[in-house]
Amino acid sequence: MQRSRCDLLLCYGVIATTLVAAGYAFVRDVCERAKEAECSSGLLGSRFLIEAYRQEHNGRYPMRLDELDWRFAHDARGGCPKAKGQFPEGEGWRSYLYIPPRDDAPDDTPILLCWRHSRLMLITKGGEFKKMR
């Protein structure tokens, strides 16, 4: 009789451990999705700044991101949430990798990237936002 009671407690323990592990994985996944959403918002905001720069410079892309006017791009200024604390306040945009495209580069050429997530997130020369595995 004592043995079956121990087996029952062990069974409850295994079930409880499994539920806690599944809950932890779920919460971790939700947190990662929230960080991806915040980061994609920053990338898209940066894209608009790049386009504004191009309109003022005869279609030319900036050579560096610090040529852009970040004062009013609140979403983009924060940069990637996974890089918080690595850059000065208001300069989180430095967490993105920017590659100025050549004039003859195709529209699907990546120009702005974040690699800090499970999926690579990028903006193409044509302005498209993509998530890649």
Ligand SMILES: [Zn+2]
């Ligand atoms: Zn990011």
